[in-house]
Amino acid sequence: MIEKINQLMAEIEGLQAKNAEDIEALRIKYLSKKGEISSLMADFRNVAAEQKREMGQRLNALKDAATAKINALKEQYQSEDHVDESIDLTRPAYPEEVGTRHPLSLVRQQIVDIFARLGFSIAEGPEVEDDWHVYGALNFADDHPARDMQDTFFIQQNPIVVLRSHTSSVQVRVMGEQKPPIRVVCPGRVYRNEAISARAHCFFHQVEGLYIDKNVSFADLKQVLLQFAKEMFGPDTQIRLRPSYFPFTEPSAEMDVSCTLCKGKGCAMCKGAGWLEILGCGMVDPAVLEASGIDSKTYTGYAFGMGVERIANLKYRVKDLRLFSENDQRFLDEFEAAK
Ligand code: PHE
Helix, strand or coil, rough: HHHHHHHHHHHHCCCCCCCCCHHHHHHHHHHHCCHHHHHHHHHHHCCHHHHHHHHHHHHHHHHHHHHHHHHHHHHHHHCCCCCCCCCCCCCCCCCCCCCCCCHHHHHHHHHHHHHHCCCEEEECCCCCHHHHHCCCCHHCCCCCCCCCCCCCEEECCCEEECCCCCHHHHHHHHHHCCCEEEEEEEEEECCCCCCCCCCCEEEEEEEEEEECCCCHHHHHHHHHHHHHHHHHCCCCCCEEEEEECCEEEEEEEEEEEECCCCCCCCCCCCCCCCCCEEEEEEECCCCHHHHHHCCCCCEEEEEEEHHHHHHHHHHHCCCCCCCHHHHHHHHHHCCCCCC
């Protein structure tokens, strides 16, 4: 037994390893349950009683030496740099396919950023709504045509549940939850029951805005919208407001911007008019403020709403609305560099 111990001791001192597998193989050979040292330990019970003490000490020393040597090999290996030679570092890299932002996301973000700089915060709300938030609180008469099956997707009658047809519903929620001053923009998807064509879709996206405070005037509205138009379409852009009608604003207006293509001279895009309609707006009807518990004698407000697709069309001249929702890679790739 003594010879065996001495022989193993010598072997262990000279051990070498090239990689992690070698080290593991050595550990198994010497230190595992079925390894050399364990089998010597098993023979230990046959050792004569008077030799037991010495043999025991030698065996323990052998085990300690083996453990120390293998740990040392491990440490040495880990501290060196190991290049995996199966990887060819000179090969050309594969191009990384980075996704692109959807044009509607780009334009929505641009709109929201402009209003954020003007002090508006962002409010979002549910696409599935009740009648009160989409129509009732906004002064729509019970027989208003927008409530009709023509425009609104009804999910349930009694109580009525609909897909929102504008994000004014979010403004109603904000008015119900916050006290003036209120200054928010509400971006989101809206639904209308229209036949799908190049010019209409059953869903599209809006950004609507609302500002309520003491002494808010139509002049404030006009100033903010002019600033928006200049930032969105360029510093030379002009705006004009035409009288219009919405149940929730009085007075109401529609806003045109000078044609982004011909700068007002008249071309095919603006159909010779020199102007392009981009949004609806007006002073919040006092009845709408009262419906949300805001005192209309103390506060006034303005609101506006625009379609993101419409703005994106003017910016990128997309002729067919359906392209926005078809996920055609060739179309989406065109916006790779757009900001
Ligand atoms: N909610 C209107 C729409 O969907 C837009 C609008 C908002 C008009 C605010 C005036 C004031 O068409």
